[in-house]
Amino acid sequence: MTRSPITIAALALAVLLVLGDAVFIVDETRQVVITQFGNPVGAPITTPGLRAKLPLIQKAHFFDKRFLEWDGDANQMPTRDKRFIWVDTYARWRINDPLLFFQRLRDERGAQSRLDDILDGETRNAVARHDLVEVVRSSNRPPEAILVDSEEETAILQSIAKGRQAITDEILKEASRRTGDLGIELIDLRIKRINYVDQVQRDVFARMIAERKRVGERFRSEGEGEAARISGERQRELQRISSEAYTKAQEIRGKADAEATRIYAEAYGRDPAFYAFVKSLETFEKAADPRTTLVLTTASDLLKVLKKP
Amino acid sequence: MSGRVIDFRDFSPPNWVNFPRPLLRLMLAAIAVLVIVVGTLYQVQPEELGVVLRFGRYVRTTDPGLRMKLPFIERVMKVPVQRQLKQEFGFRTVHADVRSRFSTERFQAESLMLTGDLNVAVVEWIVQYRVADPYRYLFRVRNVDETFRYINEAVMREAVGDRTVTEVLTVGRQEIESVVHAKLQTLANQYEMGIAVDQVVLQDVTPPDPVKPSWDEVNQAQQQQDRLINEAQAEYNKVIPRARGEAQQAVLEAEGYALDRVNRARGDAARFVALYEEYRRAPEVTKRRLHLEAMQRALPATGQRLILDEDAKGVLPLLSLDGLKLEAAQPATPGGAR
Numbered sequence: 242m243t244r245s246p247i248t249i250a251a252l253a254l255a256v257l258l259v260l261g262d263a264v265f266i267v268d269e270t271r272q273v274v275i276t277q278f279g280n281p282v283g284a285p286i287t288t289p290g291l292r293a294k295l296p297l298i299q300k301a302h303f304f305d306k307r308f309l310e311w312d313g314d315a316n317q318m319p320t321r322d323k324r325f326i327w328v329d330t331y332a333r334w335r336i337n338d339p340l341l342f343f344q345r346l347r348d349e350r351g352a353q354s355r356l357d358d359i360l361d362g363e364t365r366n367a368v369a370r371h372d373l374v375e376v377v378r379s380s381n382r383p384p385e386a387i388l389v390d391s392e393e394e395t396a397i398l399q400s401i402a403k404g405r406q407a408i409t410d411e412i413l414k415e416a417s418r419r420t421g422d423l424g425i426e427l428i429d430l431r432i433k434r435i436n437y438v439d440q441v442q443r444d445v446f447a448r449m450i451a452e453r454k455r456v457g458e459r460f461r462s463e464g465e466g467e468a469a470r471i472s473g474e475r476q477r478e479l480q481r482i483s484s485e486a487y488t489k490a491q492e493i494r495g496k497a498d499a500e501a502t503r504i505y506a507e508a509y510g511r512d513p514a515f516y517a518f519v520k521s522l523e524t525f526e527k528a529a530d531p532r533t534t535l536v537l538t539t540a541s542d543l544l545k546v547l548k549k550p
Numbered sequence: 551m552s553g554r555v556i557d558f559r560d561f562s563p564p565n566w567v568n569f570p571r572p573l574l575r576l577m578l579a580a581i582a583v584l585v586i587v588v589g590t591l592y593q594v595q596p597e598e599l600g601v602v603l604r605f606g607r608y609v610r611t612t613d614p615g616l617r618m619k620l621p622f623i624e625r626v627m628k629v630p631v632q633r634q635l636k637q638e639f640g641f642r643t644v645h646a647d648v649r650s651r652f653s654t655e656r657f658q659a660e661s662l663m664l665t666g667d668l669n670v671a672v673v674e675w676i677v678q679y680r681v682a683d684p685y686r687y688l689f690r691v692r693n694v695d696e697t698f699r700y701i702n703e704a705v706m707r708e709a710v711g712d713r714t715v716t717e718v719l720t721v722g723r724q725e726i727e728s729v730v731h732a733k734l735q736t737l738a739n740q741y742e743m744g745i746a747v748d749q750v751v752l753q754d755v756t757p758p759d760p761v762k763p764s765w766d767e768v769n770q771a772q773q774q775q776d777r778l779i780n781e782a783q784a785e786y787n788k789v790i791p792r793a794r795g796e797a798q799q800a801v802l803e804a805e806g807y808a809l810d811r812v813n814r815a816r817g818d819a820a821r822f823v824a825l826y827e828e829y830r831r832a833p834e835v836t837k838r839r840l841h842l843e844a845m846q847r848a849l850p851a852t853g854q855r856l857i858l859d860e861d862a863k864g865v866l867p868l869l870s871l872d873g874l875k876l877e878a879a880q881p882a883t884p885g886g887a888r
Binding site: 266267268269270271288289290291305307308309310312331333373374377378379380382384405406428429431432433434435436437442445446448449450452453454456457458460461463464465467468469470471472474475478479482483485486487489490491492493494496497498500501502504505507508509511512515516518519522523525526529530531532533534535536537538539544 | 603604605606607608659660662663664665666668669670688689690691692693696697700701703704707708711712713714715716717737740741742757758760761764765767768770771772774775776777778779781782783785786789790793794796797798800801803804805807808809810811812814815816818819820822823825826829830833837840841844847848849851852853854855856857858859
C-alpha cells in the first residue's frame with residue numbers, strides 16, 4: 242500500500258488537532274468544569290497545571306478562581322428617616338463551587354445580573370430599615386474637642402445604634418444566604434459612595450451655610466463680649482489702682498499728721514500759756530501787712546510810755 | 551511573460567531541492583537554536599520580579615538580571631515591585647511637571663462625601679502603594695487596581711463619616727490619613743491583593759463650593775474676634791501701667807508730705823522747746839521782750855496805725871473809715887499817713 246505524502250500530512254494534522262483538544266492548560270487564575278455531552282463529569286479542576294480530557298467528546302469550561310468584582314449602580318433610595326440618598330456599593334465575590342455555578346448561572350454574565358438583583362435589593366432593604374446616620378457613621382466616636390465649636394458639634398453628632406459596618410454586614414449576611422446555592426461566595430460588601438440627591442443636597446448646603454453664619458456670629462459676638470469684658474476690667478483696674486493709691490496716701494498723710502500732732506502736743510504741752518503767747522505774736526507778725534490798720538490805745542504795753550514816761 | 555514558456559517538467563524536482571543540503575541544515579539548526587535561546591533567556595529589570603509559570607502553574611519567582619526558563623512550557627510574567635504606584639481621588643493630574651496642572655471638575659462624585667454630622671465635605675486624596683506579593687497581585691484578585699480604588703473610596707468615606715465636618719476640615723487630617731492607611735492595609739490583606747500601602751495623603755479638603763463663602767466668613771469673623779480682643783487688650787495695656795505709675799506717684803507724694811509734716815513738727819517743737827527752756831529761766835522779761843520785739847517787727851509792716859488815748863471817748867465820729875478804706879485800697883507806702 243502506498244500513501245501519498247498529502248494523506249500522511251492530513252492524518253498527522255488530524256492527530257495533532259485531536260491531541261491538542263485532549264490537553265489543556267489550567268492557569269493559576271482558572272478553574273475548570275469538564276462536561277461530556279453537556280453533563281458534568283468528575284470533580285472540577287481547581288489546581289493549575291497541564292490537564293487532559295477525552296478529545297471531542299468532553300468539553301472544558303473555564304471559570305475564574307480569583308476574587309471578582311461587583312460594582313453596583315448608584316441607586317436612589319430613601320432611608321428610614323425619609324431622606325433620599327444615592328448609594329453606590331461594591332462587593333467581592335468568587336466562584337467557590339464551579340459545578341454549581343455552571344449549573345445555575347452558566348457564566349459570569351449571568352452571575353453579575355443575579356448579583357445585581359440580590360445585592361441591590363438587600364442594600365435597598367437595609368438602607369430603608371435604618372436612619373441616615375446609621376449608614377454614614379460607623380462608631381460613636383466622640384468628636385475631637387475643637388476649641389470653640391465643640392458644644393455645638395456634639396449636639397449635632399447623633400449617636401448610633403449599629404453603624405455602617407454592622408449594616409453592611411447585615412446586607413452581606415442576607416445576600417450570602419441567597420447566593421449560597423449559586424456556587425458563589427460573597428466575601429465582602431461595602432458602601433462605596435453615599436450622596437444626597439440634588440434637592441436634599443441643596444437643603445443641606447443651605448443648612449451648612451446657616452450653621453456657619455451662626456458660628457460666625459458667635460465668634461463676632463464673643464469677640465465683642467470679650468472686648469467689653471477687657472474694657473470693664475480695665476475700668477475696674479483703673480479705679481482700684483487709683484483708689485488704693487488714695488487710701489495709702491491718706492493713711493500716710495494721716496499718720497504723719499498724727500505724728501506731727503503728737504510732737505507738737507508734747508512740745509507745747511510743757512506750757513500751753515506760753516505757747517499761746519508765742520503763737521499769738523507770730524500770728525500777729527504774719528498778719529501785719531500794708532493794708533492793715535492797727536488801732537492801738539495808749540493803754541497797751543508798747544505805748545503806755547507815751548502817756549506816762 | 552513574453553515568449554517564455556513555463557515548462558512544468560523543468561520544475562520537478564523543484565529547484566530548491568537542489569539547494570546545498572548542509573547549508574540548509576545549518577540554517578534550520580540556527581533558527582531552532584535562536585528560537586530556543588529566545589524562549590529560554592529573559593531579562594528582569596531592576597525594579598521588577600519575574601514570576602515563572604509552568605503550564606499555567608506558578609513555580610518560582612526570580613530576581614532582577616538575565617534569567618533562564620524552560621522554553622515553550624514555562625512562561626514568565628514581570629511585576630514591577632519596586633515601582634511606587636499612585637492613584638488619585640477627586641482630581642487627576644493632567645500634566646505633571648514643575649507646575650502640574652490638575653483637573654477636578656469631573657471628579658466631584660469621588661470626592662464629595664457625607665460627614666458624621668450629615669454635612670458634606672469635598673475630600674481629595676492620593677494613595678501610594680507597591681506590589682508586595684507578586685503572586686497574590688497576579689493571581690488572587692481580578693482587576694486589582696480597580697478593586698483598590700473601590701476600597702479606597704469606601705474606607706475614606708467610612709473615616710470621614712465618623713467625623714464632624716469641622717474635624718475633617720481642620721484638625722482631623724492627620725488622623726484620617728493614618729486611620730485610612732491602616733484600614734486600607736487590612737482590607738488589602740483580607741482581599742489577598744498583594745499590595746503594600748505606602749501612604750495616604752489628603753490633598754484639598756474643602757467645604758463644597760456653594761458653602762465655601764460662609765466658611766470664609768467664619769474665618770473672617772474669627773479674625774474680627776481676635777482683632778476686637780486685641781484692641782481692647784491694647785487699650786488696657788496703654789492705660790493700666792500709666793495708672794500704676796500715677797498711683798505710685800500719689801503714694802510717694804503722700805510720703806513726701808508725711809516727711810515734711812513730721813520734720814516740720816519736729817523743727818517747730820525743737821524751736822519751741824529751746825525757747826521755752828530759756829523762757830523758764832526769766833519768764834517776765836522774756837515775755838515782754840518777745841512781745842516788744844514782735845511789735846517792732848510788725849508795726850512797720852502795717853499800712854496805718856491809729857493811736858488813741860485810752861481816756862478819749864467818742865472816738866468813732868472822728869474816724870473816717872471811708873478815707874481809711876480808700877487809702878488802704880491804694881498801694882500804701884509803709885508809714886504813709888501818720
